[in-house]
Amino acid sequence: MIKVLVVDDSPVVQQFLVHILNSDPDLRVIGTVKDGEEALEAVKSTKPDVITMDIHMPKMDGVEASLKIMETHPTPIVIVSGSSGAAEVANTFNALEAGALSVIRRPKGIGHPEHETTARELIQIVKLMSEVKVVRRWPRSLKQRQASSTPKATTDTPAQEIRIVAIGASTGGPPALQTILSQLSTTFPVPILIVQHMASGFIEGFAQWLAQSSGHPVQVACHGEQLQAGHIYVASHGLHMGVGVGGRIMLWNSEAEHGLRPAVCYLFRSVAEVYGKNAIGVLLTGMGKDGAEGLKRMREKGAITVAQDEQSSVVYGMPREALALDAAVYVLSPGKIAGLLTCLAKG
Numbered sequence: 001m002i003k004v005l006v007v008d009d010s011p012v013v014q015q016f017l018v019h020i021l022n023s024d025p026d027l028r029v030i031g032t033v034k035d036g037e038e039a040l041e042a043v044k045s046t047k048p049d050v051i052t053m054d055i056h057m058p059k060m061d062g063v064e065a066s067l068k069i070m071e072t073h074p075t076p077i078v079i080v081s082g083s084s085g086a087a088e089v090a091n092t093f094n095a096l097e098a099g100a101l102s103v104i105r106r107p108k109g110i111g112h113p114e115h116e117t118t119a120r121e122l123i124q125i126v127k128l129m130s131e132v133k134v135v136r137r138w139p140r141s142l143k144q145r146q147a148s149s150t151p152k153a154t155t156d157t158p159a160q161e162i163r164i165v166a167i168g169a170s171t172g173g174p175p176a177l178q179t180i181l182s183q184l185s186t187t188f189p190v191p192i193l194i195v196q197h198m199a200s201g202f203i204e205g206f207a208q209w210l211a212q213s214s215g216h217p218v219q220v221a222c223h224g225e226q227l228q229a230g231h232i233y234v235a236s237h238g239l240h241m242g243v244g245v246g247g248r249i250m251l252w253n254s255e256a257e258h259g260l261r262p263a264v265c266y267l268f269r270s271v272a273e274v275y276g277k278n279a280i281g282v283l284l285t286g287m288g289k290d291g292a293e294g295l296k297r298m299r300e301k302g303a304i305t306v307a308q309d310e311q312s313s314v315v316y317g318m319p320r321e322a323l324a325l326d327a328a329v330y331v332l333s334p335g336k337i338a339g340l341l342t343c344l345a346k347g
Contacts, residue, residue: 002130005048006032007039007065008080009057013106017052017080020107020119026127036060036068043073050076050130052122053100055083055092063094070099076129079103080122081202089205090212096174097213101129101314104199121199128287132171132315162190162304162345163278164227164243166271168264168294170197170286172314174206176334177284181214181232183338188216189345191227193243193271195235195264197286207234223251235262242270258290264318268294277302280344282337283322285313292321299327304344306330306337
């Protein structure tokens with residue numbers, strides 16, 4: 001039985017989430033609280049296996065509560081958001097930087113055509129996140145965390161012209177991406193394409209948050225758009241992202257891969273075929289094996305390939321699969337990945 005603590009300032013939403021979660025025989029809601037301060041006390045007394053967390057609450061919001069919980073009683077946290085605007089959604093991603101594992105849209109109401117589908121998504125993500133072994137974070141403010149420096153990597157790889165960077169990530173990806181991008185110079189000379197597995201409705205806000213927190217131009221990819229040096233393109237929800245000859249973004253509504261669309265493997269294969277040895281592929285933290293075979297294909301084509309190391313990964317699924325295929329040339333933390341990208345992009 002997976003014990004769940006529900007944190008939300010609305011009694012109606014509390015009852016709604018309790019109804020959905022308790023409908024699954026493997027889940028049991030052991031408590032409901034209305035703000036972050038109460039959540040801290042409840043975590044101590046009830047020791048839940050996973051927490052569903054709202055963002056906008058009185059006294060202490062979900063971002064600060066997530067940070068304090070991960071510093072004192074580390075527990076898997078799923079942000080259940082009712083926000084709709086891109087700016088509000090962007091603020092939600094600060095909770096992931098604070099230590100929450102995943103963000104999901106609040107399920108549609110009973111009677112809505114999408115209620116059952118969205119309710120199943122919540123149940124599934126709560127179950128999956130309850131299995132993640134989280135670790136304690138040392139007490140530091142979010143600003144201190146952002147400003148922390150990591151030794152830069154060096155490489156003996158022969159110099160080759162790098163024209164594109166492709167990055168794939170899933171669970172734990174947003175803070176890893178933020179760490180990498182924020183340490184790259186604003187004059188980084190090549191475009192970066194990102195596939196981040198994420199629930200629908202969050203991509204626009206994710207791109208906005210990534211731009212604000214990294215200082216780089218970040219946008220949701222558009223079909224046919226010409227790639228520009230130093231720009232970062234995030235795959236939109238429900239469409240595979242690849243590249244065409246001449247450096248244009250290609251979006252396709254083709255069959256899902258590993259149950260996912262967009263898929264990291266699709267991006268990596270496309271980049272391998274168009275750019276070959278003039279590319280870098282990076283596979284970050286995440287569940288499953290999406291991206292591993294694609295990273296292998298990139299290496300076979302002469303690209304430089306990187307996987308995130310186990311110690312810094314929230315979930316060491318995708319990188320582990322890449323290592324099992326001998327797909328990664330380097331295995332590094334996000335900070336050192338940034339240093340490596342800087343070295344390689346400058347030749």
